[in-house]
Amino acid sequence: MFEFTVLATCGRARAGILRTPHGDLPTPVYVPVGTQATVKTMTPRDLSELGATLVLANTYHLYLRPGGELIARLGGLHRFMGWPGPILTDSGGYQVFSLKALRKVDDDGVTFRSHLDGSTHRFTPEKVVAIQEQLGPDIGMCLDECAPPLDHAYNEQALARTHAWAERCRAAHRRADQALFGIVQGGVFPDLREQSARFITSLDFPGHAIGGLSVGESKEQTYTTLDRMDACLPQDKPRYLMGVGTAQDFIEGIARGVDIFDCVLPTRLARHGAALIPNTQYQNGRLNLRNAQYAEDEKPIEEGCTCYTCQTFTRAYLRHLLVAGEILGLHLLSIHNLHFLLDLMRRIRASILDGTFEQLAAAYR
């Protein structure tokens, strides 16, 4: 269970397989985000057809509504949301710490108010492990504290908590059919990142997440930190870069040994009427389909794209749906945007397997 095999490398990029109770997971992998136990507008069947393999759900949201106990009584997340493949949950910590004015952290845990009804709740390491064991994903996460990436003092203090909490999560974790990943923090500071990697890897988790990146630091700082993480984390366990997900981020992360990425970008952009397209000098990788210039545009979103949306509909029709406030527009854009990242990931993996990753990466740089 949770055996990780690296099949090929290309520089530091790795193509592998992670075994899970709900199927073998080819890596590198892009993980669509299903915050409330649904990837917005998509059926599980739609996701399968797009080739999604692993889906993320948010512990914070599901804990508040409909509740971990309820999902447990209904047989767990897989059955609840009708997704037969592997599922990953976060710890809920990131959402709680994002509440800012509504939460108060101490060394034992964090007290917060629900964004839904203002009711008071408390997460401790033991509690988030227990909730995730109720939800029943294949992969769960330790509770951590994500500090502002450029504040050394704050990161030092947060790191002490993150490490103590990782130990407590590990001790509390019971389900053998669930992998609990440790999370390395430390902002952009080499000393803290190394210290964190040393401590977290000493706890012998089956996989490691890299937290606290893409939250305000520069791209250069992100990449330098990933370089350091690659040197510090064991090669024989999967690495998960949390919350990161543009095409460029995938390329640069994979070039630095990352295996797993999640990001809400495809579905969030869809809700804003934007489609992902290959980077060009002029369009910066996004097409805003609400623009009047597409009103009579008979082209698909992306020429040559094999997704259902591009095979079936013109930009003109998609613009009409968006302008008319039709839900189908969001769904069709979500299909394209998810396909865009999932297909890129498949091509990246194939290029690692056949030794051409550097050529593919060059096209995105």
Add this chain to the structure above:
Amino acid sequence: MFEFTVLATCGRARAGILRTPHGDLPTPVYVPVGTQATVKTMTPRDLSELGATLVLANTYHLYLRPGGELIARLGGLHRFMGWPGPILTDSGGYQVFSLKALRKVDDDGVTFRSHLDGSTHRFTPEKVVAIQEQLGPDIGMCLDECAPPLDHAYNEQALARTHAWAERCRAAHRRADQALFGIVQGGVFPDLREQSARFITSLDFPGHAIGGLSVGESKEQTYTTLDRMDACLPQDKPRYLMGVGTAQDFIEGIARGVDIFDCVLPTRLARHGAALIPNTQYQNGRLNLRNAQYAEDEKPIEEGCTCYTCQTFTRAYLRHLLVAGEILGLHLLSIHNLHFLLDLMRRIRASILDGTFEQLAAAYR
């Protein structure tokens, strides 16, 4: 083109085939409504999978946005919305007359203000034929005036217009690949209905619509009027009962010789969190899935239902999606509700073909 063949009858119920440029249409048929060139939340592929054969789009809405000229330049509605099967449009008249305070009718046509931006527009018989020829459906409708069903004087006056407009629509109609249906009006009044049927059928349209029902009269009045229509309209042409669509309405309409029904009920109910289920004494044919009683209900919406939603998801999950405001909930309910009516129609047709319609109908009475 537009040949109509009655294959079997069972009492006055008919099972037939209507030939159209985009395929042969088995009748009786339920027509999902795609107001703005989309059946809400459904892809054309979803509709095909549910066995939808004919789809309706609204001339009023598409005329205002994105406009008939634009759809014509993009190759017509079939191409625009990616629906390869037959399409039916209404004349736009029903929407315009529903605007009440925003419209003014005269013998030549009707002037109205757009509900979108208040701009002024005018529909004449010639104009609605021209717009429908731009949209390019297989079946279009004459402009008519739908009067309150119980007001004899109003109906008498409206009928004169409806008849004059039918003649003008027929004269204006050019496209041989499009069938223009005449509409019989006259409220619940036998004299007016007979007069209308006599006049409209004299114009030799390829099909007849029955307008002005299910707009305020009693069920008994609806059925009595349908009985009369069945006696007055030619047997060898299809009959379309506009805007009518509960299970019971189908049964009673088909028992009185109706072939085509359209109704927004399945998708509209879905937006209110309601699912269609077989009539029972206690539940009145609808399940309000937002109710707390379904929070842990592991049953599908309808036991034994073969739709994707019922085959995959529990009431508890659907309730969660609705309460959490997730679009997927509306989509999954739309799938079930459309399946419910489309499947009922398939079973009705099969029962006419094998002579058991009366037994099936009895279960709905």
